[in-house]
Every structure is written in structure tokens, then in C-alpha cells.
Amino acid sequence: MAISFDSALGNQVAGLQLRVKRSELLSNNIANAETPGYRAVDFDFAKVYDRTRATPSGAVTGASNGRHLSLGLGADGLVRSDDVEFRDSKFGSLDGNKVSMEQERARFMENQIRMNATNMFLSKRFSSLQKALRGVNG
Template identity: 40%
Template sequence: MSISFDKALGIHQYSVGVRGKRAEILASNIANANTPGYKAKDMDFGRALKAATSGANIGLSQTNGRHISASANIMGEQMYRVPTQPDTGDGNTVDAQLEQNLFMQNSLEYQASLDFLGAKFKNLSKALRGD
């Protein structure tokens, strides 16, 4: 009997990657909070997760027959966030408090997915050992 990791690990194996990408975007927003003209970005988590679970890939071209074929997962497109505060005159749309709150929420959900994955691997190890 074979083990299907997709069934055993569930959606958390995909959500970790998507949440990691979103953390990068939110961290970039926080880092550019004082950059004139910077527009706050985010991603549609649901759409990105759906793309990751469907296995949608972008094929990378091989310029030489000896190159290893590769593909990259689509992690969702970045979108500009609608500003929640009036323009301060410099064109920056980052609300630092909102970004910090979103980053913290994303971090908690990322950690929860890691905890779920850890528990799944622990249970798989027990099953393989026969505990």
C-alpha cells in the first residue's frame, strides 16, 4: 500500500508556500512605508492557493538540450491595494499599521500551517514505525 502525500498532508503543504510569498509582499510594503510614490501591494490568497493546488505551472524554456527542464509554480499575481488613508502628498499608499497587522496575521496562519504539517509528519512516522 502506497502513501499519497497529497492526501496525507492536505492543503497545508501548499498554504505554507503561498503564505511565504505573501509575507515577502507585506514585508516589502512595510520596508517602503516612507518611499515616495510606492504603492502598497498584496495578493489574492484564495486565488494563489487555488493555482498552487491545481498544479498550474509555467514552463521555463531550455536553450540547450543538456539543460534540466524546470517549471515554476504560479503563486498568484500581485495587486495594488486600495488606499485606506488620504494621500499625504508623496503618492505613497502604504498604511504602516495595516501592513503590520496583516503581516502578523499572515505569520500566525503560516505558523499554524507549519504546526499542522509537523503533526502530519509525526503521525506518518508513527505509522511507518508501527507505534
């Protein structure tokens, strides 16, 4: 009997990939907090996740559009360049930097907590699959 990982894991894999990409963007914002003229970027996780759920296997159609990969967000096409938006803090610095370290750290930590929860869910799901396989073969 074949196991379909898509049906067994649902959209949690795509959710984890999105969390990783968001973590990369947020950590890049933190790394550039002192860069003159730098503006923080982010994407609406819920909007992109909903789009992945609307397509089979979490695949995003239209990833061949040149705009979708221009930010180096990955060939999987989950996050497209038109999903990423500038997010300026209310208080910029004199050098034009628009990154608020407090906001970026809070967003990063919230994303990490949610990523850990997704990892725990996937780990338990794999454990359940292993137990099911041992029951069938054991």
C-alpha cells in the same frame, strides 16, 4: 508500501508556500513605507489557493507564460504577476507613498498567525506519519 506525500499532506504545502510569498510581499510593503511614490501590493490568498487545489499536486499550469514570473515570485508558478494587485490606502502621504503601516502590520501579523497554524498542522501530520512508520517497522 510507498507513502504518497501529496495525499498525506494535501494542499497544506502549497498553502504554506503561498503564506511565505504573501509574507515576502507584505514585508516588502513595510520596508518601503517611507519610499516616495511606492504603492503597496498584495494578492488574494483564497483565490490563488483555490487555483492550486484545482490542479493535481497543487501545481499551477501555465507557469511558462512570461507574465507569471516577472515579479520574481518564484519558479513554482504559485503566484503569478496577474494575481498581484496594488492596494492603496485611503490616506497617502505628500510624496505619493500609498502604504499604511498599521494596515500592513495587521495583514502581516494575520498572515503569520495563519502560517504558524499551517506549520503546526504539517508538524502534527509528519508526527503521525512517523508513528505509523515506527508501528510498521518497530
